[in-house]
Amino acid sequence: MRRYAAWCWLALVLFAAGYVGLRVHAGLHLQSSVLALLPRAERDGVADLAQQRVAEAGARRIVLLLGHAEPARARAAGQELAAALTASGLVRGVTAGVDQAAQQRLGALYLPHRAGLLAEADRALLLAGQGQALVDRARAMLFSPAGFGDAALLARDPFLLLPGFFTALPLPQSRLAAEDGQLVVHEGGLTWAFVSAELAGDSFALPVQHAFAAFFAAHLPADVQVLRTGALFYATEGARQAMEESSTLGAVSLAATVAMILLVFRRIRPILLAMLDIGVGITVATAFCLWWFQELHTVAVLFGASLIGVAVDYSLQYFAAYFDPAAPTATDRLRRVIPGVAIGLGTTLIGYCTLLLAPFPGLQQIAAFSCCGLIGSFLTVWLWYPRLDRAGPLPHGGPMLARLQGHWALWQAPGLRRWRLGVLALLLLAAAAGLPRLHADDNVQNMQGMPPELKRQEAEIQRLTGNGGAAQFLLVHGADAEAALQAQEAVLPRLAEAQAHGLLAGYQAPAQFVASVARQRENAALVARVLAPLLPAWLAEIGLDTPPQPPTAQPLLPAALPADGPLALVRALMPEPGTHLVLLHGVTDLAALRAALAGAPGVQLVSLADDWSALFGVYRRQALWLLGFSVLLMLPLLGWRYRWATPRVLAPSLAAVLLAPPIAALFGLAFTFFNAMALVLVLSIGVDYAVFCRETPAERRGVTALAILLAAVSTTLSFGMLAASQVFAVQAFGSTMLIGIGIAWLLAPLAGGRPT
Amino acid sequence: MRRRALLLALALPARAMAQEARPEVLREGQQLRGRFTQERRLQGFARPLRSEGDFLLLPGRGLVWRATVPFASTMVITPAGILQLLEGREAMRLPASRMPGLGQFYQVLAGAMSGDPSSLGQVFATGWQADATRWQLTLTPRRADDPALASIASIVVSGARLVEAVEVRKANGDADLMTFHDQRVGPAAPDAAEQALLTQLSP
Structure with a gap:
């Protein structure tokens, strides 16, 4: 059998x-994202869908800046890289210059609906009845050396309101300028060429990472400085680090275990x-x-x-x-x-x-x-x-086993009572000393273990391009798209005020790109009321002979926005007709912003990092409940085998679980969700040691003492290695294991041996 | 003032150089002040749109364009974009990233006015005419499909020692003529207000 x-x-x-x-x-x-460790149940619902859209759009994007002292060289490097990326087939779309065709499509999209489109500032002027200010601006634009406006444009849009609307659109890449067809930013004697691409494949797939590594090795010129950011680079670095660490840590752990076995067994x-x-x-x-x-x-x-x-x-x-x-x-x-x-x-x-x-x-x-x-x-x-x-x-084995009897004697020999009390007192003292320093840390940013060099480059790119990553956003709910747009229009003035007070650097809302139908009607009425009376005098003043071409009354609807080109992001911000997102950039004071937006109907401020951190807190506490639960689950098995000795068998591991966190705190280590999970393992491995001891008759005590010593050393070796990991979560796990297993091993003979 | 034969880049015949008039080239750290008259002749308009005022050009930094007739307005043009003020209030701000032609427009205007169109040779085909006292440079976009310049048919820059006129001819028949007079070259010395305007638009 x-x-x-x-x-x-x-x-x-x-x-x-x-x-x-x-x-x-x-x-x-x-x-390799630490967030993938978190429950899917928490990523459900609309918030999740919205977050996923934003995350997906972001996860496929890579951004590179190529810097050189010679503007022409930087531009050429940018254009060459963009061309190579397009030719490689690794990406779906490349942005390096201003897509003229897309810009023109944008103009063609908005032009027919211009009647209802107003920049927020222009709308404020009209509401204040200051139509003349807009006439003055149109005159200044018309007379400017930049040569704005011709008969065709003025016939359609005599007050040049549409250029004002375009200018106010919160499109990204605000610090970049197009030179010779290439987007660049100048700073500190360097010219940086901007190249952005959308990946065709998955950032987390190793073959994709390898393909890009090979591509960049072949196509990044040696004479330019390179800054890069994107999930691809973080994922590549994360995978490399994990593989490197697991192979190094694994190898060291294995080598040490092998050496130990050789030494003991020869x-x-x-x-x-x-x-x-x-x-x-x-x-x-x-x-x-x-x-x-x-x-x-x-x-x-x-x-x-x-x-x-x-x-x-x-x-x-x-x-x-x-x-x-x-x-x-x-x-x-x-x-x-x-x-x-x-x-x-x-x-x-x-x-x-x-x-x-x-x-x-x-x-x-x-x-x-x-x-x-x-x-x-x-x-x-x-x-x-x-x-x-x-x-x-x-x-x-004789002498070795004889010496190891000491481990048992420490806990059982009547003559060593003073010693064992001393050891227990020392452990309790260390725990008592650490207790005041014990504190929880749930901040997800501390746990992600992002490579500092990549974070620096990301921050540098955000600074140079003026494009912040949006870690916070508003979730706007409405019965339908129109209601969601109106809800945004109600909250946008509050955002503008918050921006003026420096609470945030900027924001992007779908309603800024396509106003609600109600707002568009209102705008058209406003223009008719305030500006239309000024029109004849204005046309006479400039002497426009071309007859005016009034726009259609048809409002622009969200569904008309293109899913590609410069407005692709806006479509991504409207995952559902009644669910829209407003991206918030460069939030400096989240609490004040939250207060400023409090009570806005249908609007919810979401801060991914803070929400994840709160979630880590919830699950840290749940992990502790799990710990208690697993003790309960072990009881039937242990009770069946050990009856009234069960508390003795549990004592060493329970002591380890209770003492390890405060002792770790003594070394300044915070208590995180991962430390709590480590305690679950300390408990079960600790129970193992106690069980091995409990199962041992008096004549085999030396053998078992050797076995649990070897076990504790090999476990400590491998988890001790984890404490050296750069992945914070792994490190937190490792440090708790190190201390907990040590205590569990030391106290294991307390479980006592099988009576002979 | 030091003169440099930068126009060599524009395939100037070497033997003609000794006798012909050449523009004085402004360098960074210098400034050009003067008065301007601008005339926009637009198709579909009953009469040209005329304006007058004064200007300050700081090579490499930007151009301050102050109209006084027929109304007061101030415009600042730098590589980063355009800022327009009416009665001291910001009326319009156009970052160059929003209007791809804008950066090029600044390069053309500033290049022409500072007598250093060498940087334009990549984008424009150049034609050069000169006698002993005057010179004229004609710029035509090299690529008809360059969208940033699609509306421009040609640019004619002319002058004696300094640039005196720039005429931008559009493909649709519109034309902008800028003439400059009372020009003074000197070390860069923008006043506080001009300094503040340029700083507002620096990238």
């Missing part, structure tokens, strides 16, 4: 390996077996995640690399039994360790399963990865080790 199961397991593992190979060959999809066999065990665990876990989730999150990969530390625990239990003279064969050894390992696996799976219960896609991946990996490792130990291992007991 076991023999049959072993062959089945081999077939399954080979199948999994083949599947992973196939997927890697086809190109992996690595997700045999090569445990290494081969452990590597087989780990390899099977990771292969099975990767295959399952790729199949189930279709993508891998980089954080899951990182945790996956660290899984080595946990998966090897079961092997270590088995290897430690080499030093047990009473277990001469592989089957004997297995029989001795399997109850502890099985119960350990049970409690650990319970720990990971609470992660599965949490509605976090990323954490579900981590949980699924870990569960599959651990089950795979367990099955490998259980089914294959007796078949692969023909070695007898090792003779050299």
Whole structure:
């Protein structure tokens, strides 16, 4: 039966390996945004749809600035890059100059509806009855050396209101000027050429990232300075960092584990077996995640690399039994360790399963990865080790085991009472000292771990082009498009005032591009009332002979706006007829802005970063509830096995969970959602150690002490590595693991041994 | 004043240079002040639109164009765009990014007025005529499809020592004629008001 199961397991593992190979060959999809770890349930509804539109539009865009002291060289570099990008087929659209055709289409779009189109400032003048000011401006424009206006334009638009409307349109790229067909900005003796493109592929797909890396390596001239920004570059850097870290951290962790096993066992066999065990665990876990989730999150990969530390625990239990003279064969050894390992696996799976219960896609991946990996490792130990291992007991363990008895003695020898009280007092003292410094940090910007160099370039591009990324926006709801536009028109004066007070740098609202039908009618009536009486005198003054061509009364509707060209963004700001977005740029005082907009009907101020941060706070607290919940879930299993000793078995890990956060605070580390999740693992791994100890009869204590020491060292090695990660979330996780596992190991013998 | 043969870039016949009149070239750090008369002859209008006033050109920085007749208005033109003031109040602001032809317009006007049309050689085909006292430069867009210049048929710049007239002929038959007089070249010395205007429009 076991023999049959072993062959089945081999077939399954080979199948999994083949599947992973196939997927890697086809190109992996690595997700690296920390936000992907958050629950999809929170990204539902209209807000989500709207946010997604904005995010999608943004995620495909890349912006480059090419700088050179010679304006002509910078312009040429920009034009060459734009041409190469277009020719590469990697992008759908390139913007480097002003698209004349698109500008003309814009003019053609608005011209027939000019009757109802007024710049906000012109409207204010007309409302104040100052029609003459607009006549004066039209005269100044007509007489200006720039040569504004000809008979054709003046016949259609005698007061030149449409140019005023165009000028007031909050189109992006405000600091850029077109020179020789190329958008540039001059500063500090440098000319920067602007090139922006919309990706044809997905920023997070590795093949796309590789294709762009190769493209830029080949097409960016060496003599120009390059600034770049876009999700593509962040994703490329994130994936590179994660792969680099997971390979470095994984390699160091593996090397240290191998060295430790060699040192202790002085045999090569445990290494081969452990590597087989780990390899099977990771292969099975990767295959399952790729199949189930279709993508891998980089954080899951990182945790996956660290899984080595946990998966090897079961092997270590088995290897430690080499030093047990009473277990001469592989089957004997297995029989001795399997109850502890099985119960350990049970409690650990319970720990990971609470992660599965949490509605976090990323954490579900981590949980699924870990569960599959651990089950795979367990099955490998259980089914294959007796078949692969023909070695007898090792003779050299005596002195080592004798010394390790000390770990037990510390907690059980009557003579060492003073010592153990001392250790406990020291731990409590450290926790008490750290308690006042314990504070929560949910700021998503601290967790994203953005590469500082890319952030600098992004800020530089935003400064040079005058184009801020919009992290805040207004969500405007109405029964239909008309209602949504009217709601914006009601709130726009408040925004203008907030802008005048410096609360924000600018904003873009669909209503600025297409006014509500009501507003357009109002505007037309206003022009007819205030300006029409001035028309005959004005035409006589300038001597226009061409007969006026009055516009149609047909209002412009949102659906008429083109989905491409300069107004593509505006269409993206209207995801649903009754749901519009107003982008807010350069918000300096969110609280004051919120107050200024309070009570505006149908308008909701959304600040992505703040909302994400609030969400991290909510889930940090939920993670703590999960922690309590997983203790409850473990109780039936532990109670069934240990009856009244259950509190003793739980005590070491509970102590670790309670003491680790304040002790970490002692080092100035904040308590985040990720630290809370780490505690869930500290609990389940800590329970493992206590269970191993509890399952140990007096004569095998040295063996178990060795096994949990090796386990704790290997786990600490791998998670200690995580504490060195540059990904904040991973680092927070690692530091809590480091401290928590240390305490859980130290206190594990408190669980006591099996009575002989 | 130092004279430079920058017009070599415009394929000036070398042997003619000794005798022919050449424009004095203004450099950055200098200024040109003077008075202007502008006449816009527009098709479909009963009469030309005439205006007069004074101007200040600071090469590389911008042009301040102050009309006094038939009404007072101030216009500032820099590579970054156009700013128009009526009675000291901002009446219109046009960033160059909004009107692609604007940057080019400034280059043409400032290049012609400062006697340094060398920067225009890329965009315009140039024709040069000169005798001992006067010179005339004709600029025609090289690319008929250049949208920023689509409306311009030709630009004729003429003068003696300094530029005295610029005529912009449009494709639709319109023409703008600017004539300059009382010009004075000197070290750049904008007054506080002019300084403030130029700063308002610097990118």
